[in-house]
Amino acid sequence: MEILKGVIKKSLIVILPVAVVSSFFEWHKLPLGIISGGVFGVLNLAGLVRSIEGALSTEKAKVRIIIFSIIRLFILFAVIFILIWLKIVNIPGMLFGFTVVFILILYEGMKVAKST
Numbered sequence: 618m619e620i621l622k623g624v625i626k627k628s629l630i631v632i633l634p635v636a637v638v639s640s641f642f643e644w645h646k647l648p649l650g651i652i653s654g655g656v657f658g659v660l661n662l663a664g665l666v667r668s669i670e671g672a673l674s675t676e677k678a679k680v681r682i683i684i685f686s687i688i689r690l691f692i693l694f695a696v697i698f699i700l701i702w703l704k705i706v707n708i709p710g711m712l713f714g715f716t717v718v719f720i721l722i723l724y725e726g727m728k729v730a731k732s733t
Contacts, residue, residue, distance in 0.1 A: 618666060618670075619725075619729065620662075620666070620722065620725045620726060620729055621659075621662055621663060621666050623721075623725040623728070624659065624662060624718060624721045624722055624725050625659055627721045627724075627725075628655050628658070628659060628717060628718050628721055631717050631721070632651060632652060632655040632714060632717055633652075635651055635713070635717075636648040636649075636651045636652050639651060639710070643707065646704070646705070646706055646707035646710065647707045647709075647710045648710070649705065649706050649707075649710070650706035650707035650708070650709070650710020650711045650713075650714065651710040651711070651713050651714045652714065653700065653706050653710075653711060653714065654706075654710060654711035654712065654713060654714020654715045654716075654717075654718075655714035655715075655717060655718055656714070657693060657696070657697065657711075657714070657715065658714060658715045658717075658718030658719065659718055660693075661689070661693060662718065662722060664685075664686070664689045665686075668682045668685065668686055697711065
């Protein structure tokens with residue numbers, strides 16, 4: 618849970634200023650793509666944290682956790698597909714947002730691993 622909090626704080630610090638700066642280059646799609654990629658990355662991490670905590674607590678909940686994970690990924694892909702299909706977001710912007718969150722997950726994980 619502390620990884621999730623650290624990733625959320627640091628992603629806000631990185632993604633929002635980059636989205637503001639990118640608004641000078643392409644006003645409509647790029648900033649929204651960066652922000653949505655970061656939000657989807659953080660939401661996916663929150664779902665993963667919840668699934669892992671549920672898997673560690675009980676044994677009967679494993680099937681439910683697998684089904685929840687599949688539904689979560691389907692909803693994530695469906696929303697991303699709709700946003701791209703309607704040309705609301707920019708694909709490179711979304712990839713940048715996802716990449717920032719991914720790098721922050723690695724950074725926070727290494728920080729937690731060093732402390733234990």
